[in-house]
Each structure stands twice: as C-alpha cells, then as structure tokens.
Amino acid sequence: MESRAARILIRAGAGVAMLFLYVPLVVVVLYAFNNSVGQKWPITSYTTKYFGLAWRNPLLRTALWNSVRIGLAATAIALVLGSLAAFAVHRFQFFGRNSVSFLLILPVALPGIVTAIALSSTVTAFGASFGLFVTMVGHATFCIVVVYNNVLARLRRTPGSLVEASMDLGADGWTTFRLVTFPAVRAALVAGALLSFALSFDEIIVTNFLAGTEMTVPKFIFNNIRQPRNRPIVNVVAVAAMLVTLIPVILAQRLAGGASNPTAAGAVGQAGQAAV
Amino acid sequence: MADGSARARTTRLSAFFYRHRGLKLAGFLGGPMLWLVVVYLGSLGIMLVSAFWRVDVFTGDVVRQWGTQNFVTLWTIPVYRTIAIRTIGLAVAVSLTDVLLAFPLAYYAARMATPRRRNAVLIAIVVPLWANYLVRVFAWRLILSSGGFLTAMTQKVGFHLDLGNSAWAIWLAFSYLWLPFVLLPIYGALERVPLSYLEASGDLGAKGWLTFRRVVLPLVVPGIVAGTIFSFSLTLGDYIVPQLVGNTKFIGNVIYDSFGIAGNVPFAAAFALVPVAVMAVYLFLAKRVGAFEAL
Amino acid sequence: MKQANKLLALLGVLAFVGAACSNNSSSSGGSAGGGGITPAKTYSTIGTPETQLNLIAWNGYTEDGSNDPSYDWVTPFEDQTGCKVSVKYADTSDEMVTLMRQGGGSQYDGVSASGDASNRLIAGGDVGAVDPSLFPSLSDVIAPLSPTTGTNNSHYVVDGNVYGVPYMYGPNFLMYNTKIVKPAPTSWDVTFEPTINGQPNPYAGKVTAYGGAIFMADAAMYLKVHDPSLGITDPYELTSAQLDAVVNLLKAQKPLVGKYWSAYTDEIDGFVDGSMVVGTAWPVNLTYAKADAPVAAVIPSEGVTGWADTWMISANAPHPNCMLKWMEYTLQPEVQASVGLWYGAAGSNANSCKLIAKGYGQGGAKIVDTVEYSFCGNADFLNSIYLWKTPTTDCGDSRGQTCEDYSVWQQKWTEITGA
Numbered sequence: 001m002e003s004r005a006a007r008i009l010i011r012a013g014a015g016v017a018m019l020f021l022y023v024p025l026v027v028v029v030l031y032a033f034n035n036s037v038g039q040k041w042p043i044t045s046y047t048t049k050y051f052g053l054a055w056r057n058p059l060l061r062t063a064l065w066n067s068v069r070i071g072l073a074a075t076a077i078a079l080v081l082g083s084l085a086a087f088a089v090h091r092f093q094f095f096g097r098n099s100v101s102f103l104l105i106l107p108v109a110l111p112g113i114v115t116a117i118a119l120s121s122t123v124t125a126f127g128a129s130f131g132l133f134v135t136m137v138g139h140a141t142f143c144i145v146v147v148y149n150n151v152l153a154r155l156r157r158t159p160g161s162l163v164e165a166s167m168d169l170g171a172d173g174w175t176t177f178r179l180v181t182f183p184a185v186r187a188a189l190v191a192g193a194l195l196s197f198a199l200s201f202d203e204i205i206v207t208n209f210l211a212g213t214e215m216t217v218p219k220f221i222f223n224n225i226r227q228p229r230n231r232p233i234v235n236v237v238a239v240a241a242m243l244v245t246l247i248p249v250i251l252a253q254r255l256a257g258g259a260s261n262p263t264a265a266g267a268v269g270q271a272g273q274a275a276v
Numbered sequence: 277m278a279d280g281s282a283r284a285r286t287t288r289l290s291a292f293f294y295r296h297r298g299l300k301l302a303g304f305l306g307g308p309m310l311w312l313v314v315v316y317l318g319s320l321g322i323m324l325v326s327a328f329w330r331v332d333v334f335t336g337d338v339v340r341q342w343g344t345q346n347f348v349t350l351w352t353i354p355v356y357r358t359i360a361i362r363t364i365g366l367a368v369a370v371s372l373t374d375v376l377l378a379f380p381l382a383y384y385a386a387r388m389a390t391p392r393r394r395n396a397v398l399i400a401i402v403v404p405l406w407a408n409y410l411v412r413v414f415a416w417r418l419i420l421s422s423g424g425f426l427t428a429m430t431q432k433v434g435f436h437l438d439l440g441n442s443a444w445a446i447w448l449a450f451s452y453l454w455l456p457f458v459l460l461p462i463y464g465a466l467e468r469v470p471l472s473y474l475e476a477s478g479d480l481g482a483k484g485w486l487t488f489r490r491v492v493l494p495l496v497v498p499g500i501v502a503g504t505i506f507s508f509s510l511t512l513g514d515y516i517v518p519q520l521v522g523n524t525k526f527i528g529n530v531i532y533d534s535f536g537i538a539g540n541v542p543f544a545a546a547f548a549l550v551p552v553a554v555m556a557v558y559l560f561l562a563k564r565v566g567a568f569e570a571l
Numbered sequence: 572m573k574q575a576n577k578l579l580a581l582l583g584v585l586a587f588v589g590a591a592c593s594n595n596s597s598s599s600g601g602s603a604g605g606g607g608i609t610p611a612k613t614y615s616t617i618g619t620p621e622t623q624l625n626l627i628a629w630n631g632y633t634e635d636g637s638n639d640p641s642y643d644w645v646t647p648f649e650d651q652t653g654c655k656v657s658v659k660y661a662d663t664s665d666e667m668v669t670l671m672r673q674g675g676g677s678q679y680d681g682v683s684a685s686g687d688a689s690n691r692l693i694a695g696g697d698v699g700a701v702d703p704s705l706f707p708s709l710s711d712v713i714a715p716l717s718p719t720t721g722t723n724n725s726h727y728v729v730d731g732n733v734y735g736v737p738y739m740y741g742p743n744f745l746m747y748n749t750k751i752v753k754p755a756p757t758s759w760d761v762t763f764e765p766t767i768n769g770q771p772n773p774y775a776g777k778v779t780a781y782g783g784a785i786f787m788a789d790a791a792m793y794l795k796v797h798d799p800s801l802g803i804t805d806p807y808e809l810t811s812a813q814l815d816a817v818v819n820l821l822k823a824q825k826p827l828v829g830k831y832w833s834a835y836t837d838e839i840d841g842f843v844d845g846s847m848v849v850g851t852a853w854p855v856n857l858t859y860a861k862a863d864a865p866v867a868a869v870i871p872s873e874g875v876t877g878w879a880d881t882w883m884i885s886a887n888a889p890h891p892n893c894m895l896k897w898m899e900y901t902l903q904p905e906v907q908a909s910v911g912l913w914y915g916a917a918g919s920n921a922n923s924c925k926l927i928a929k930g931y932g933q934g935g936a937k938i939v940d941t942v943e944y945s946f947c948g949n950a951d952f953l954n955s956i957y958l959w960k961t962p963t964t965d966c967g968d969s970r971g972q973t974c975e976d977y978s979v980w981q982q983k984w985t986e987i988t989g990a
Contacts, residue, residue: 003483003484006484006485007388009380010380010383010384010388011380011384012380013377013379013380013381013384014380014381014383014384014385016377016380017377017378017380017381017455017459018381018400020377020452020455021400021401021404021452021455021456022400022404023419024412024415024416024452025404025407025412025415027415027418027419027425028407028411028412028414028415028418031418077311080307081307081311082308084304084305084307084308085304085305085308085309087304088301088304088305088308091304092297092300092301092304094301100305100309101568103309103312103313103316103317104308104312106312107312107316109505109509109555109559110509110513110551110552110555111509111510111513111514111528111551111555112510112513113513113514113515113528113531113532113548114320114323114513114548114551114552115316115319117323117531117535117541117544117545117548118316118319118320118322118323118548119315119319120535121319121322121323121326121541121545122318122319122322122323124673125322125326127675129677129678130673130678137315140311141311141312141315141316144311144312148308172286172287172290172291173289173290173291173293173294174286174287174289174290175286198406202406202408202409204409204516205515205516208536209535209536212673213625213657213659213678213679218408218409218410221408221410221411221414222410222516223660225410225414225417225520225836227630227638227836230637234414238408238410238411238414238415239411241407241408241411242406242407242408242411245406245407245408246403246406246407249402249403249405249406250399250403334690334691334694334695334961334963334976334977335694335695335696336668336669336672336691336695336697337695349982353982353986355985355986355989355990356985356989358989358990359989421840421844421846441829441830441846519834523828523829523830523831525985525988525989530985530989533985535669536666537663537665537666537669538665538669538981539665539668539669539672540978540981
C-alpha cells in the first residue's frame with residue numbers, strides 16, 4: 001500500500017520511538033546494580049547487595065504491605081461499582097447516559113493534582129483523618145472507570161442474542177446472569193481487576209496528599225529520592241515496582257481479548273493515564 | 277425443597293425487576309453514581325467553594341468569608357498568567373512532540389506489522405506505561421544530570437550536551453512519560469481504517485501521500501485528539517517532574533506550593549480551577565471532533 | 572430519568588458542601604493577637620511512654636544509623652523508652668507548619684520548628700506549652716536562648732510560656748567550590764551581583780539559593796549593608812518600599828541561579844556534579860558534599876541568616892509522653908554533641924560544645940569555634956545571626972504596623988521564582 005520510501009521512513013520512526021521508550025528503563029535497571037552511592041555514568045562496578053538490603057528494610061516492607069492492602073480494597077470497590085455502571089450503561093437506554101460516561105471518566109481526565117486537592121479538602125472539611133482508608137477511597141474513585149471500560153467493551157462484544165435465547169429457554173434474570181452473562185464477562189472483570197490493582201499500586205500524586213503518615217511503595221520512592229545515601233535502594237525498589245505492576249498488566253492484556261482489540265488497549269491506556 | 281423455594285424467590289425477584297425497569301436501573305446505577313457524585317463531585321464542590329475563602333497566614337485558620345480576593349490576585353498579578361501560559365504552551369509542545377513520535381510506531385503496529393508482531397509491539401508499548409511513573413521520572417533525572425548518561429553519550433560523539441535543569445529537560449521528560457497514552461488511541465484509530473478505503477483511493481488514482489492526506493488523516497484525527505487529551509491534561513497538573521528534573525514553576529507547582537507548603541488551601545483551590553477550565557474547553561472541543569468515540 | 576439524575580447529583584453535591592460548611596474544623600486553639608496568647612495546652616507531667624513517636628524534622632536531625640552507622644541517636648532512645656520513632660522530613664518551615672496542622676494537629680507528635688515556623692504554630696494553637704521544670708537541662712542552654720533569662724528566645728517563649736526545648740542552631744552560610752571559586756569569597760556579592768568589579772559574574776548560571784520565601788531575608792540583609800539609604804534594620808521587618816527593593820535584587824539574581832534548592836539533596840547533588848559552585852547552604856549540606864566535592868564554607872562580611880530550632884510538642888499529640896521524653900533526651904549534651912558532629916550545627920546545650928572539644932583533646936576548643944561547628948558555644952556569634960522568624964505587620968519599632976506580613980512575602984516569592 002505504502003511506497004517503499006514511506007515504509008522505510010515509518011520503520012525508522014517506529015524504531016526511534018521504541019528506543020525512546022526503553023532506554024530510560026534500561027538505565028534504571030542498570031543503576032539498580034550500581035555499586036557506588038553516587039549516580040554518575042558510567043557505572044564502575046556492579047553488585048546485587050542492595051536487593052538484599054531493600055528486602056530487609058522494615059519501612060519498605062510496611063510500605064509494600066500497605067500498598068497491597070490499599071490496592072486490594074480499591075480494586076474490590078472498583079469491581080463492584082464499575083461493573084454495575086457498565087451493565088447499566090449497556091442494558092438501558094436512559095437520558096443522561098452520556099453524562100454517566102463523562103462522570104466516570106472525570107477523575108481520570110482532570111489533572112491528578114485537582115483530584116488530590118479536592119479529596120484532601122474534603123477530608124479536612126469533615127475532620128476525618130488521613131491514612132490508608134482515605135487513600136483507598138481516593139484510589140477506588142479513579143479505578144472505577146478502568147473496570148467500567150473493560151466490562152463495557154466486553155459487553156458490547158457479547159451478542160445480545162445470547163441473553164434473549166436464555167430467556168426464551170425459561171431462565172429468569174438472575175439465572176441468566178449467573179450462567180450466561182457472568183462467564184462471558186469474567187475475563188474482562190479479571191482484566192479490570194488486574195489493571196485497577198496496578199493503578200493503585202503505582203499511584204503517587206493523590207496518595208501524597210491523602211496518606212498522611214502512612215507509607216506506600218511510591219511514597220517510599222518519592223521520599224528516598226531525596227536521601228543521598230538511599231539512592232541505591234530507590235533504584236532497587238524502582239525495578240521491583242516495575243515488575244510488580246508489569247505482571248498483572250501483561251496478564252490483563254492477554255485476558256482482555258488479545259492486543260488487537262483497540263478498546264482494550266484504550267482501556268489500558270486510560271488506566272495508565274490515571275496511574276499518574 | 278429448599279432449592280426449589282430459593283429458585284422461586286429469585287424468579288419472583290427477577291420478574292419484579294423485569295417489570296420495574298426503572299428500579300432495576302436505579303439498583304445498578306445507584307451505587308456507582310452515589311459514589312462518584314458524593315465522593316468525587318462533592319469534593320470538587322468543596323474545592324470550588326473554598327476557592328472563595330481565604331486563610332490567615334499566621335494562625336493558619338481558614339476564614340470562611342465569601343470573597344473573590346483569590347481570583348483578583350490571580351488576574352492582576354502577572355506572574356500567574358505567565359505561569360499559566362507557560363504551562364499551556366508546554367502542554368501543547370509536549371502533545372505535538374508525542375503525536376509526531378507516536379505516529380510512525382502506531383502506523384507500523386496498525387497497518388504494517390503481522391498479527392504476531394503487532395501483539396508484541398503493543399505489549400512493548402504498554403510495558404513502560406506501567407513501569408511506575410516516579411521510576412520513569414527518576415530515570416530521566418539520572419540521564420539528564422551533569423555527568424549522567426546523556427552527557428556521557430553525547431561526549432562520545434564529540435559534543436557536550438548538558439541539559440541540566442533547563443526547560444528542554446522538562447519537555448523531554450514529559451514527552452517521554454505520556455508517549456504511550458498518545459500512541460494507543462492513534463493506534464486504535466489507524467487500525468479501524470478499513471483497507472477497502474485505501475484500495476478504493478488507489479483505484480481512483482491517488483498516490484500514497486494523497487491517500488494519506490485525504491483519506492487516512494481525517495479518519496485518524498479523532499484518535500489523535502483523544503490521545504492529546506491525556507498528554508495535555510497530565511502536563512497541565514504535574515508538579516513532580518518540574519521539581520525533580522527542572523527549575524521552572526508550572527501550574528502544578530504553584531498549586532502544590534500553595535497547598536502543601538504554604539497551607540493556603542483557598543488559593544490552591546482557586547488556581548486549580550485554571551487547569552479545570554482549560555480542560556473543560558479542551559474536552560468540549562475534543563468531543564466536537566469526535567475524540568470521545570476514539571478513546 | 573434525566574430529571575432524577577440531575578436532581579440526585581445536585582442534592583448530593585449540596586448535602587456534601589453544606590456538611591463541610593457547617594463543620595467548623597479549622598484549628599483555632601489559642602487566641603491570637605491583642606492581649607496575649609493562651610496556650611492551647613500545657614504539659615506539666617511526663618507519664619508512661621506510649622509505643623510510637625511521629626516527628627516532623629529537618630533532614631539530619633534524627634539519625635538512626637542508616638546513613639552512617641556511627642551516627643545514631645535515635646536507636647538508643649527507642650531502646651530506652653520503647654517509643655518507636657517515625658520521621659517525616661520537610662524541606663521548608665512552611666511545609667512543617669502545614670504538616671503540623673494536618674488532621675487538626677493530631678497526626679504528628681512534634682516538630683523541630685525554626686523561628687519562622689514556631690511563632691505561627693504558637694499563634695495558631697498548634698503546639699502546647701511545657702512546664703520548664705520537666706527539663707532540668709534547660710539551665711545549661713546557651714545564654715541568649717535560655718527560657719528564663721535569654722535575650723533571643725522570643726521564637727519559643729511567648730508571654731512567659733515556654734513552648735518547647737531548644738535543639739540546634741546554625742547559620743545559612745556561603746558554601747563554595749574551592750577549585751572553581753577563586754579567590755575564596757568574603758561577601759555575598761558573588762551570589763547577588765550580575766557584575767563584579769566591572770566584569771560579568773564568573774559564576775553566572777552556577778549560583779544557588781534557598782528555594783523558600785524566607786530567603787528574601789538574606790537579600791534584605793545584603794541590602795542593609797550595600798544600600799543603607801533603604802534604612803533596613805531587621806531583615807524580617809520590611810516596609811513595602813524595602814520589600815520592593817529586595818524583590819528587585821532577587822529578580823536581578825534569578826538569571827545567575829541555576830537552580831533553587833529546597834530539598835537539601837538538590838544542593839548536594841548540584842555541588843557534586845558541578846552544576847552549582849557557590850551559594851547559601853546548611854551545615855549538613857557541607858557535611859555531605861564534602862565527601863564527594865572540594866567544598867568549603869565561609870561567613871561573609873554582611874552576616875548570615877540562620878535558625879534556632881526548637882522541639883515543639885503538638886497541642887493534640889497522639890503520643891505526648893513519648894514526645895516529652897524525646898524533648899528531654901535531645902536536650903542532653905551527649906546527643907547534641909553527636910548531632911553537632913554530624914550536622915555541623917551548634918547545640919543549644921553549651922555543654923555539648925565542651926564535649927566535642929574534649930573529643931579533640933588539645934586545642935579542641937579552637938576547633939569547635941569555627942564555621943564547621945557553627946561556632947559552638949559562642950554567644951556573640953549566635954546573637955549576630957539573623958535568626959529565621961515570621962514577618963508580621965508589626966515592625967517592632969517606631970514604624971508601627973506598617974511592615975509586610977509573610978503572606979506578602981510568599982506572594983512576592985512566587986512572583987520572583989515563577990517569572
């Protein structure tokens with residue numbers, strides 16, 4: 001379709017973009033094995049000792065546990081609310097349907113600091129205390145749209161005739177849901193859950209404002225970027241954080257119907273946007 | 277028998293909801309809407325209201341008196357306009373950069389790669405997205421610092437490039453961070469262009485570039501705009517990148533400084549309305565172009 | 572449906588906002604202004620310690636051995652009292668004040684407050700007063716800072732009430748790269764002036780300055796000497812005209828500055844990688860940078876601003892006994908000597924200086940009386956430092972209430988750095 005010159009140019013451009021995406025990541029991984037405390041280049045000697053040090057750091061372990069707890073709770077809420085909303089939008093025609101989609105996207109479309117300040121002001125206004133619970137509430141708010149997108153995309157690809165056939169065969173609403181709809185949507189739920197967890201695990205901007213004295217993994221990284229002696233541990237945690245979020249996301253990509261599905265890719269993209 | 281009566285109950289329940297579809301809808305929608313309206317919109321509302329208050333800097337008490345002094349300050353003191361324009365300008369620059377960078381890769385993935393390659397490329401694009409935002413900013417801090425990776429590499433080629441804390445550094449970092457977000461919707465849009473259109477265009481005598489300009493591009497514009505929603509919105513509010521990689525103040529920094537450092541919540545809220553307003557306009561325009569369908 | 576949706580949304584938002592408006596949760600413990608300040612709370616006994624202590628502190632004030640195993644005064648405290656210490660570091664006094672006020676002041680137990688935070692916290696009712704008899708070591712505090720007879724204690728003693736225990740004090744001195752900045756600077760002009768002796772400033776682009784609004788006092792201190800016609804007496808008490816002159820000086824300085832540092836590691840990194848060669852620094856920055864770069868410090872002829880830090884206890888401290896124990900502990904000369912050796916600041920307990928001197932043996936007293944130890948024990952030097960304090964409208968002299976308060980300083984600072 002395209003001319004040869006165009007094809008070469010496009011491949012070259014694609015290669016440049018790929019390099020741009022990956023060189024910084026490779027640099028971070030290399031620095032995790034850096035033996036010296038200073039961060040100059042080139043790295044003179046390599047070591048794995050900081051991995052052990054990081055694992056033995058009690059504050060980091062607490063941070064890890066907190067991040068996991070917040071992630072699980074936020075995901076649970078997002079699963080319930082997100083799928084409910086997806087079903088509502090898919091099944092029913094009602095005025096204000098567009099507003100619903102818009103409202104769900106808002107926590108993710110508005111800059112993170114706006115969400116952070118709004119939620120933080122609310123917490124102060126009600127005299128509540130900052131901490132894990134409030135952070136979890138904040139995370140759940142933008143995780144909802146991730147689940148919603150995934151489930152809705154899958155619902156749109158599920159033929160409505162299946163539900164009708166089930167009804168024709170005598171099953172009531174609940175049985176239809178249990179035996180027909182739910183299995184069809186299950187993969188999307190899992191994908192949404194994985195993405196939602198990864199999102200919550202990575203989040204820093206809203207967490208910074210809501211977590212108070214509690215520590216999460218991104219907060220740990222943020223605080224320790226400022227401690228000169230702790231740089232090596234930060235590098236290690238960075239690599240570990242990468243892996244922890246990568247695995248769910250790759251799994252989610254597989255489950256959401258293959259990478260050739262643009263809505264799934266878009267959902268992943270949107271989710272990632274909120275990760276900031 | 278217990279099973280039978282349970283079945284009967286659920287059947288009656290289903291029938292009830294089948295007849296009262298409104299209630300069913302409320303049941304579905306109630307939870308999420310309640311959460312979003314109360315928690316999210318409510319918070320935004322509180323933030324909006326507090327923008328009209330002010331704070332006693334000495335005691336830290338928020339004085340809940342209605343007044344527009346924050347907005348007057350924002351309008352009359354030129355530095356805030358400078359910062360707002362600078363941030364918007366950067367957001368535009370970053371979005372343009374990302375679209376230019378993303379397009380070849382998106383085109384390759386959507387129209388030139390084999391299905392297996394495409395799968396691999398897409399995963400490869402998504403992976404950096406999830407490598408933790410802070411980590412990726414930090415990577416650029418490592419690369420851009422004096423004596424860091426960039427200086428060392430360019431020295432090998434013969435010239436000395438030390439971006440240090442300049443605006444270029446911030447622009448590079450932002451472009452890097454948001455590239456996958458811009459790329460994915462463009463990819464989606466390119467993938468949806470039917471091959472038959474391109475073939476028809478060829479049959480009608482159009483060469484490659486003409487087809488691209490007249491057929492492909494208009495179909496892809498919603499996707500491009502959809503992608504830039506992210507790069508725009510994210511750049512508008514970010515305060516971490518300018519802190520870690522640069523030395524200039526952007527909207528996010530002023531908000532963060534007012535809120536987290538000066539404890540002046542009303543002023544932070546007032547200034548936060550600026551990116552909200554900008555995004556509202558941007559989203560409105562994007563919707564007109566059809567970007568929402570391409571998300 | 573559309574109507575119902577909209578109504579629901581509106582109701583939700585209104586209910587929320589209404590609840591927030593009616594809930595008066597802003598911290599207003601003490602009554603400020605007018606006749607005097609009554610403490611929000613006075614602590615007069617130390618009970619059984621709880622198990623946890625949440626502090627807000629300057630980096631380097633709470634070493635637990637993780638930076639350098641031989642500097643650890645936190646672990647012995649934890650072993651002695653059973654209070655597990657968790658620290659939130661802040662880069663500026665403003666941040667400390669905001670953190671202290673978070674959650675109605677019940678999140679953190681205490682803060683190492685500098686003079687530009689302490690009076691705000693006292694006026695806002697965020698910190699409690701203490702009974703000085705709880706801390707016998709207060710009698711060893713260097714004369715100007717003494718709670719009873721001190722001449723320089725208004726940052727923590729207000730209306731006769733003592734609001735904490737003095738910890739460390741020190742200057743914001745001039746740090747410079749000895750290999751690049753030659754000859755060794757004797758004046759702040761290398762950081763402020765675009766031209767020196769008719770030549771453009773050779774360090775342009777590599778100067779650094781503190782990234783907080785309080786830094787404007789340094790510029791005021793400079794103008795006090797170099798532009799006497801302005802009539803600046805106290806760099807924190809500036810009329811509108813004087814403040815404008817300060818702002819102009821700082822705007823002229825901005826092109827010289829490569830990066831403003833507020834995270835102390837930014838300055839250390841800058842000196843180590845060569846992007847900064849001269850500028851305002853804390854003693855702890857010198858300690859760290861010295862390991863990887865050829866740096867030294869000097870007290871320039873115009874003088875220095877500085878800080879005298881006090882451990883203050885929150886009026887709503889969740890673990891008050893642990894905090895009071897911490898205050899008692901950190902007043903000890905052994906602890907302050909360790910801090911002095913690590914941080915380079917001077918301990919307010921004069922005996923700590925003697926301890927450091929003893930450690931050096933012969934001639935120790937001379938070593939301690941240098942800039943590296945912030946002239947520990949030297950009351951004259953302490954009195955010469957323009958200690959950080961919060962600017963208020965009260966000029967404190969015949970000019971009455973015509974000075975600019977801190978909110979104006981913050982505003983102007985954004986104008987300078989945001990441009």
